[in-house]
Amino acid sequence: MNLLGISAHYHDSAAAVVIDGLPVCAVQEERLTRHKGDATFPLSAIDWCLEHAGLEPDALDAVVFYERPMLKFDRILTCTLRAFPYSWRTFPKAMKNTLGEKVWMRGIISSQLGVPGPKVLFTEHHQSHAAATFLTAPTNHAAILTADGVGEWATLSVGRGEHANGHTKINLLREIRFPHSLGMLYSTFTAYLGFKVNEGEYRVMGLASYGRASMTDKVRKLIRRTPDGAFSLNLDYFEYHTTSRRSYSKRFIDLFGPPRNPYAPIDLKTADGARFADCAASIQQVLGDTLVEMTRTLHQETALPDLCLGGGVALNGVANARILAESGFERVFVPPAPGDAGCALGAALYADRIYFCNPHRDLPDHPFWGPSVDGSDLARLAREDGHQVDQLDDGLLIDQIADDLAAGRIVGWMDGALEFGPRALGHRSILAAPHTIETRDQLNREIKFREEFRPFAPVVPFEAADKYFQLTQGAMRLSRFMSGVFPVRPEWRSRLQAVTHIDGTARLQSLERAMAPRLYSLLEAYGRRTGIPVLLNTSFNLAGEPIVNRVAEGYSTFLRSGIDVLVAGQTRVTKRAAEQRKEDACLRSVAKSGAG
Amino acid sequence: MRSGRLYARASLFDRLMKPIHRWIWADVERRVQKLLRFSETEIDGGRDILRAAELTSDPLLRRLYLEHAIDEFRHGLMFRQRADSVMRALTSRRRPTLQVDLSARGGHGLDDLRIDKESDGSLLAFLHLSEKAAASRFTIYRDLMQRDPPTQAIFAEILNDERFHMSYTLTHLVRVAPERHRRQLWRARLSRLWKGYMRLATGVAGAIGTLVLMIQYFVVLPPFAWLAKRAARRESPGWFPISSERNGSPRRQF
Numbered sequence: 001m002n003l004l005g006i007s008a009h010y011h012d013s014a015a016a017v018v019i020d021g022l023p024v025c026a027v028q029e030e031r032l033t034r035h036k037g038d039a040t041f042p043l044s045a046i047d048w049c050l051e052h053a054g055l056e057p058d059a060l061d062a063v064v065f066y067e068r069p070m071l072k073f074d075r076i077l078t079c080t081l082r083a084f085p086y087s088w089r090t091f092p093k094a095m096k097n098t099l100g101e102k103v104w105m106r107g108i109i110s111s112q113l114g115v116p117g118p119k120v121l122f123t124e125h126h127q128s129h130a131a132a133t134f135l136t137a138p139t140n141h142a143a144i145l146t147a148d149g150v151g152e153w154a155t156l157s158v159g160r161g162e163h164a165n166g167h168t169k170i171n172l173l174r175e176i177r178f179p180h181s182l183g184m185l186y187s188t189f190t191a192y193l194g195f196k197v198n199e200g201e202y203r204v205m206g207l208a209s210y211g212r213a214s215m216t217d218k219v220r221k222l223i224r225r226t227p228d229g230a231f232s233l234n235l236d237y238f239e240y241h242t243t244s245r246r247s248y249s250k251r252f253i254d255l256f257g258p259p260r261n262p263y264a265p266i267d268l269k270t271a272d273g274a275r276f277a278d279c280a281a282s283i284q285q286v287l288g289d290t291l292v293e294m295t296r297t298l299h300q301e302t303a304l305p306d307l308c309l310g311g312g313v314a315l316n317g318v319a320n321a322r323i324l325a326e327s328g329f330e331r332v333f334v335p336p337a338p339g340d341a342g343c344a345l346g347a348a349l350y351a352d353r354i355y356f357c358n359p360h361r362d363l364p365d366h367p368f369w370g371p372s373v374d375g376s377d378l379a380r381l382a383r384e385d386g387h388q389v390d391q392l393d394d395g396l397l398i399d400q401i402a403d404d405l406a407a408g409r410i411v412g413w414m415d416g417a418l419e420f421g422p423r424a425l426g427h428r429s430i431l432a433a434p435h436t437i438e439t440r441d442q443l444n445r446e447i448k449f450r451e452e453f454r455p456f457a458p459v460v461p462f463e464a465a466d467k468y469f470q471l472t473q474g475a476m477r478l479s480r481f482m483s484g485v486f487p488v489r490p491e492w493r494s495r496l497q498a499v500t501h502i503d504g505t506a507r508l509q510s511l512e513r514a515m516a517p518r519l520y521s522l523l524e525a526y527g528r529r530t531g532i533p534v535l536l537n538t539s540f541n542l543a544g545e546p547i548v549n550r551v552a553e554g555y556s557t558f559l560r561s562g563i564d565v566l567v568a569g570q571t572r573v574t575k576r577a578a579e580q581r582k583e584d585a586c587l588r589s590v591a592k593s594g595a596g
Numbered sequence: 597m598r599s600g601r602l603y604a605r606a607s608l609f610d611r612l613m614k615p616i617h618r619w620i621w622a623d624v625e626r627r628v629q630k631l632l633r634f635s636e637t638e639i640d641g642g643r644d645i646l647r648a649a650e651l652t653s654d655p656l657l658r659r660l661y662l663e664h665a666i667d668e669f670r671h672g673l674m675f676r677q678r679a680d681s682v683m684r685a686l687t688s689r690r691r692p693t694l695q696v697d698l699s700a701r702g703g704h705g706l707d708d709l710r711i712d713k714e715s716d717g718s719l720l721a722f723l724h725l726s727e728k729a730a731a732s733r734f735t736i737y738r739d740l741m742q743r744d745p746p747t748q749a750i751f752a753e754i755l756n757d758e759r760f761h762m763s764y765t766l767t768h769l770v771r772v773a774p775e776r777h778r779r780q781l782w783r784a785r786l787s788r789l790w791k792g793y794m795r796l797a798t799g800v801a802g803a804i805g806t807l808v809l810m811i812q813y814f815v816v817l818p819p820f821a822w823l824a825k826r827a828a829r830r831e832s833p834g835w836f837p838i839s840s841e842r843n844g845s846p847r848r849q850f
Contacts, residue, residue: 088813171840
């Protein structure tokens with residue numbers, strides 16, 4: 001059975017193909033169109049997926065869209081009516097936006113792909129999230145919690161999943177509905193702190209470590225627990241449910257003070273900078289508390305050892321680690337793409353297991369479902385531009401790159417198929433030695449062009465992780481896809497400065513050899529040279545750009561940034577001296593312009 | 597390489613529009629918004645040109661596109677930094693409200709140009725005309741910024757880069773399409789004209805649509821709004837149970 005899953009039209013659209021119950025490929029539209037968070041109908045992703053799977057559209061048994069468009073329209077219209085007459089600006093915009101394209105998904109899919117209308121199926125948004133996390137996790141019974149900004153109506157849902165006698169059940173039992181939303185609460189603080197909604201949530205999490213959770217009482221005025229164990233937001237403090245112009249109200253500003261100017265740098269030494277950090281710490285604390293309490297109840301109710309988390313909120317590694325430590329669940333599964341992009345795969349898997357009642361099959365436990373790189377392309381490009389190119393056997397190449405890293409060089413690493421999801425997990429990564437604070441600052445200033453408070457993540461062989469990091473039971477699983485934040489052991493913090501956050505934690509990736517064998521070998525080789533088999537691993541992209549996909553994109557990123565060495569397949573490229581000088585001048589001018 | 601033979605000169609249209617531009621730039625809040633919009637446009641344009649660098653098979657063009665893209669990113673940062681400085685100088689009362697757009701992002705970069713669908717020739721022609729138009733407009737802006745020397749200096753610096761961009765795009769258009777470069781330029785002109793018309797038509801249609809929907813909002817919706825509010829009052833916050841029948845049919849869109 002050939003199924004195509006699609007997610008689109010909110011943020012981060014994607015496509016995935018499932019054949020006979022197994023994923024064959026999945027890719028986010030942004031990785032192909034090169035527009036970060038591309039939310040348009042994912043034609044490029046669909047084209048690539050079908051081509052990669054060797055399918056024509058008429059060979060598809062079904063195309064599954066990740067949410068129910070009319071139900072979503074119902075929510076948008078109802079909320080507009082409820083906000084009458086304050087929604088007068090929003091109403092025309094929302095109607096044009098929704099009626100212009102978004103509600104006609106069956107027709108759009110049918111006409112774009114040439115498949116008959118009855119072949120187009122729909123799942124609910126949170127079902128897609130639930131399927132994306134439960135059906136990709138190596139477990140047979142698990143509690144499920146999905147939380148995001150909003151789907152159709154649901155913003156958070158809980159339930160359980162089960163594989164028994166070859167059949168799969170996903171029962172979502174209850175849900176919390178818009179406008180009461182943990183995702184929107186966090187996003188409101190993201191906007192208030194001057195970061196882009198749906199992109200800047202990581203920054204809030206990074207900033208939180210620099211602050212004290214001194215405003216939790218204020219945050220708790222915004223969110224109240226209901227007697228049945230759910231929560232509700234005090235809507236007087238918000239505007240996202242009445243307008244798309246601003247998510248917080250004047251009352252919110254009265255409570256927390258003036259919002260941050262998005263274009264001004266955050267200076268933590270100033271009173272305002274400290275206030276923003278405290279604000280971030282407080283919302284992070286309250287989010288964690290709420291999720292822990294809800295998952296603790298879910299654990300008591302289900303008495304299951306495993307929890308599958310889905311939805312954009314599951315990208316919050318600090319909260320995930322707290323859930324693991326405090327909720328009572330022994331293992332917490334977060335897929336590599338828990339957000340909306342992952343719903344493309346979730347929707348296809350849901351249709352396969354639930355609608356078509358196909359027997360469950362264990363899925364490959366990795367995130368590498370995208371296009372592959374070819375090292376010979378890199379060699380051609382680099383030679384045309386006169387850069388030094390080495391094409392080496394794998395063993396030699398790994399040794400050479402380990403030498404580069406040990407010598408303090410920063411390496412752009414492209415290997416095999418692209419990751420599906422927001423994190424670089426070893427196939428499109430920037431790697432560096434993790435030992436000094438200078439490396440972190442250099443990466444932030446000259447390569448990622450981002451704030452100094454943003455931390456970097458370490459990657460460590462699975463077997464060595466416990467030596468360097470304080471890992472609770474179940475942490476290995478959570479760190480497989482970099483989904484949890486854990487303390488660095490105190491005795492190693494001084495030697496892992498670049499990946500140790502201000503609060504002594506790190507969002508580590510513990511790597512099994514089978515998942516990324518070449519990166520694993522590189523870690524071993526680096527460990528032999530330095531005594532510490534840990535590397536700094538950050539996504540291979542510059543600020544505001546999607547993670548690189550093809551060699552050409554990695555190459556242009558290499559030329560525009562302070563990356564010293566670029567690797568794709570078995571090709572290693574270093575910059576010619578003149579280019580390095582030019583790039584240094586470019587970096588100086590960017591720094592002068594205030595990019596850092 | 598930077599001494600291009602072309603020089604920037606304001607077009608007749610831009611010269612005629614000078615009083616309007618003066619009025620726009622005279623207000624500090626509008627100036628900030630303009631600078632921020634320019635910043636986004638330059639950065640988006642830079643991304644498109646970067647994409648062209650990644651896709652072209654011509655090594656020389658690849659290097660030039662890359663340099664061009666880096667210039668655009670730098671311009672974007674200069675505009676943003678200047679907007680920030682102007683904004684800081686404003687009192688908090690007058691500080692422009694920077695809105696967060698929660699809706700999905702739409703158009704990108706150079707007039708929604710599909711870089712992957714363009715040949716080097718057509719892209720160079722398009723870039724040449726875009727740079728020329730920008731240089732014409734920026735010449736006016738530079739002249740209008742007599743009372744704001746830092747912004748004037750930014751326009752002057754960017755104009756210098758635009759001259760180089762105009763020059764290299766024309767030179768290489770002639771190189772890659774020696775027989776057809778004039779035709780390419782005319783096609784690009786017509787394409788810009790068509791896109792301009794489409795923008796105008798879409799804008800007018802959008803305005804009419806907004807008006808019609810707004811009338812409906814105030815005339816048709818009030819009773820439904822009353823019903824919706826009444827229903828909302830009856831709704832208690834907390835958990836909503838999910839019935840097992842709710843997701844019975846995969847074909848339902850609601």
